[in-house]
Amino acid sequence: MAIKKSELYSSLWASCDELRGGMDASQYKDYVLTLLFVKYISDKYAGKPFAAIKVPEGSSFQDMVNLVGTSNIGDDVNKKILNPIKEANRLNEFPDFNDEGKLGKDKDLVDTVSNLVLIFNSPDLDFSGNSAEGDDILGDAYEYLMRHFATESGKSKGQFYTPAEVSRILAKVIGINKNNSTSQTTAMTQHAGRARCC
Numbered sequence: 001m002a003i004k005k006s007e008l009y010s011s012l013w014a015s016c017d018e019l020r021g022g023m024d025a026s027q028y029k030d031y032v033l034t035l036l037f038v039k040y041i042s043d044k045y046a047g048k049p050f051a052a053i054k055v056p057e058g059s060s061f062q063d064m065v066n067l068v069g070t071s072n073i074g075d076d077v078n079k080k081i082l083n084p085i086k087e088a089n090r091l092n093e094f095p096d097f098n099d100e101g102k103l104g105k106d107k108d109l110v111d112t113v114s115n116l117v118l119i120f121n122s123p124d125l126d127f128s129g130n131s132a133e134g135d136d137i138l139g140d141a142y143e144y145l146m147r148h149f150a151t152e153s154g155k156s157k158g159q160f161y162t163p164a165e166v167s168r169i170l171a172k173v174i175g176i177n178k179n180n181s182t183s184q185t186t187a188m189t190q191h192a193g194r195a196r197c198c
Contacts, residue, residue, distance in 0.1 A: 005137065007124040009144050012036065014119050028102075029149045030095040031116065033142070038064065038081065039120045040138050043127035054088040065121050068114040074098030077113060 012032060042061035045051035059081045067073045067080075077097040086094060096102075103109045127137065171177075 005140060008141055011119055011122055011125055012141060012145055029145060032145060034094050035116055035120050036141055039125065040127045056084040056088050059084040064117055068117050071110060073113045074103065074109050
């Protein structure tokens, strides 16, 4: 069954509430978007050969859930989940889930990271029934968060993401179209530019 966007949005904002107060919206968006990304690729691609995104064994969202409540959760999320995904897909750096300056120390860090993971572990947030083509739920989630992050930080949306229309024009300029790319690559290109660091 396809995920309801209202359920997704309420879960995303609940994860923001977990971090609000400890850091600026321009910082906590990185944590929320990273969890959304790991949950999405795990639901869509974990255990599937020849997938567009590789989810190494032992680095899925469920493996992250298994770390909830453990004393080394922050460091383990970095080393066991995010680093293998980054290396397997040649991605840029993820935020540090063991950053005591942002997430708290000792029990506070364990509780904060555990609570964030559990928010995304809701049965209502199952992306396996959604397709990138025709229902760009991941892109819609990014748009929703960027709009709210802009409001929270007092900045304009343009400082957080590139509108989908601009991304589509850029794709055309560099020659990406339906004839020379997979539908998945096209969908990713169309929303990849939405999120960007401030």
